[in-house]
Amino acid sequence: LAIPGGGQDSPTRLTTMETLGATVLVCTPSYALHLLQVARERGVDPARLPVRVTLHAGEPGAGIPSVRARIEAGWGARAFDHGGMTEMGAYGYECEAQAGLHVNESEFVAEVIDPATGAPASEGELVLTNLGRLGSPLVRYRTGDRVRLARSPCGCGRTFARLEGGILGRLDDMLIVRGVNLFPSAIEAIVRRFPVEEFQIEIFRAGELDEVRVLVEVDGGADGARHVQDALRAGLGIRMEVAPVGPGSLPRFELKARRVVRR
Ligand SMILES: [Zn+2]
Structure with missing residues (x-):
């Protein structure tokens, strides 16, 4: 069961989570931190709620070790990063090894270029091609996101490339x-x-x-x-x-x- 929290204020969302025993929280990293504070102000210890996983997108946060550590300690849960864009689709996810965003390479082709020259690079701008979106195909789309690509094997056994540290930032930021x-x-x-x-x-x-x-x-x-x-x-x-x-x-x-x- 997925419980949509849109249109509610933070105390109502917390109450809903408590009442229904939510086990997974999906939001931006900033909001996960904010909700921790709201909970504490209401005398609720979030670590005692049944939330076991938090899943984050929209900002770099979950890939930043100090941010992840704070979310995990506060919620008593494991925090995972997720990568997606409206125009491209959901292209990346973190595995249990939490070693960066795996690119779903059965659906997407990932390249990294030097944004100034367009030459291939290990760290630079992420360029994606989606293979499975018939209604919205994008070929070698420049995402504007700065990433570091790793092709070494992951502890989880998957061979999909990883974006180490998730999205490092927007190039224009x-x-x-x-x-x-x-x-x-x-x-x-x-x-x-x-x-x-x-x-x-x-x-x-x-x-x-x-x-x-x-x-x-x-x-x-x-x-x-x-x-x-x-x-x-x-x-x-x-x-x-x-x-x-x-x-x-x-x-x-x-x-x-x-x-x-x-x-
Ligand atoms: Zn992995």
Whole structure:
């Protein structure tokens, strides 16, 4: 039985899940995290609900280790990534080894190219051809998604290629900060290691250059923010300001999160 949650608010969805004993939760990674918070505010421990699997699409999150770990710990479940596009179809899934998105190569042909030159690459833009959609065939469709393709055998025994780390980001989401190419997902991977409830990446112009500031709802206020800032510097090699903001002050998202804001 699939229970549609559209049109309900978060407390109603939670109550429905509790009442019907839902065992699988399908949503964006951001919403899985948000629903955890809503549950705790209502005195419900989500790990005690019968949810055993969470399945995520729409954002990179489930392929980011720190995000996955937080979803799994909070829900007491295993979190799996899923890949699909409206125009292309559902082309990828994660197996029990959780070693990246397997491309369903009996239905899709996956190629990876350097987006600037079009030459084959191991990391670059994902190009897909669907073989099974008679009403919507797409041949060598440039997805705009950045991926890293692995053809080595998977622990699960499947031979389908894998996109390591899932979708790494949208090519047009890439930030250039003081000459360093940076995806918002790389920032999220580090921010989510800390007790950060929500965050936002602000891009603003400083002279001729783009600068980045990260706003965090973090335990520990200024000290907490400084720990995040140090980790970003160590992990990404660039200094960016991290500023603490009050709990609940940043927007929450039910569908695709929009955490990058240009000022
Ligand atoms: Zn596998």
